[in-house]
Amino acid sequence: MTTPMFSLEVFPPKRNAPVGTIYDTLDGLEDLKPDFISVTYGHGTAADRTATARIAHTIRSEYGIPTVAHLTALYSDHEVIDRALEMFDEAGVEAVLALRGDELPGARVGVFPHASDLVAYIREKRPELKIFGACYPEGHYESKSLDEDIANLKTKVDAGASHLISQLFYDNDDFYRFLDKARAAGIDVPIEAGIMPVRGAKSVRRMAERNASRIPARLAALLDKWADNPEALRAAGINYASEQITDLVAHGVDGIHLYTMNHPAGTRRIWHNVGPLFTR
Numbered sequence: 001m002t003t004p005m006f007s008l009e010v011f012p013p014k015r016n017a018p019v020g021t022i023y024d025t026l027d028g029l030e031d032l033k034p035d036f037i038s039v040t041y042g043h044g045t046a047a048d049r050t051a052t053a054r055i056a057h058t059i060r061s062e063y064g065i066p067t068v069a070h071l072t073a074l075y076s077d078h079e080v081i082d083r084a085l086e087m088f089d090e091a092g093v094e095a096v097l098a099l100r101g102d103e104l105p106g107a108r109v110g111v112f113p114h115a116s117d118l119v120a121y122i123r124e125k126r127p128e129l130k131i132f133g134a135c136y137p138e139g140h141y142e143s144k145s146l147d148e149d150i151a152n153l154k155t156k157v158d159a160g161a162s163h164l165i166s167q168l169f170y171d172n173d174d175f176y177r178f179l180d181k182a183r184a185a186g187i188d189v190p191i192e193a194g195i196m197p198v199r200g201a202k203s204v205r206r207m208a209e210r211n212a213s214r215i216p217a218r219l220a221a222l223l224d225k226w227a228d229n230p231e232a233l234r235a236a237g238i239n240y241a242s243e244q245i246t247d248l249v250a251h252g253v254d255g256i257h258l259y260t261m262n263h264p265a266g267t268r269r270i271w272h273n274v275g276p277l278f279t280r
């Protein structure tokens with residue numbers, strides 16, 4: 001049986017955060033030896049691309065870990081994307097996670113209305129670069145149905161996305177259903193399962209609402225039981241994520257992508273539980 005991939009996601013700290021913040025995060029993640037660490041991206045300002053490129057460069061050059069740079073395009077033009085790609089070249093990124101980005105009320109959409117448009121553009125500009133894409137086990141919140149979303153996902157893969165990372169989900173059955181449908185639709189690239197450990201009841205509910213993801217009864221019970229005890233809820237969240245990962249690996253998933261939220265301590269506690277599942 002092949003060992004699944006294990007990857008992590010971090011985000012650039014706020015501009016006014018102390019300069020050591022990202023080092024504290026990366027120091028805490030370094031010895032987990034992930035297959036790659038991906039770095040999120042904002043809506044496309046110059047500051048967004050500099051921050052993502054700078055952190056990707058640090059991960060690559062100072063920690064020796066392969067890195068994937070996220071890139072959103074809904075409000076960008078060709079020039080902005082060209083500049084971002086040049087910066088990612090300099091940072092030595094392993095791949096670009098090509099994203100549309102969320103819609104901002106009132107903002108004017110540019111030349112990349114869908115992620116597949118960005119994927120096709122990068123494919124043309126950088127034929128050798130690996131391109132990743134996002135996918136949604138419960139369907140993207142704008143899609144009428146999971147089937148419609150998967151048909152659009154197939155377009156993204158056909159345009160050149162050779163690796164997918166999923167949105168967070170809390171019920172593995174949703175992921176298995178999605179996987180069956182995606183494979184039946186002819187999507188045969190690796191699909192990593194995105195896992196977001198529970199840290200607080202409010203943030204889970206907010207995130208679930210934003211992404212239209214379901215909170216299964218088993219998780220809702222934990223959120224209710226320890227609503228006033230953040231430490232107990234975090235411990236329960238570590239166990240919940242560890243159990244999700246164990247079950248996913250037992251089902252032979254291609255990989256696990258952990259949304260660290262720049263909290264190495266929680267990530268390490270999960271790794272302590274599941275690390276041996278990823279032994280090569």
Ligand code: FAD
Pocket residue numbers: 039040041042043070071072098099100101102103113114115116134135140141142143148149150152153155156165166167168194
């Ligand atoms: P798309 O693939 O374009 O899909 C968006 C919607 O459009 C879907 O409903 C889809 O079905 C539909 N669609 C796609 N193609 C077509 C078509 N040709 N015709 C009609 N409809 C179509 N956001 C950030 O701002 N920064 C980040 O760093 C970031 N990282 C992320 C990482 C992961 C792993 C994931 C899952 C999401 C991330 N996001 C990030 C959020 C993402 O930007 C939003 O979910 C966004 O709303 C959709 O982006 P997408 O690339 O999936 O878009």
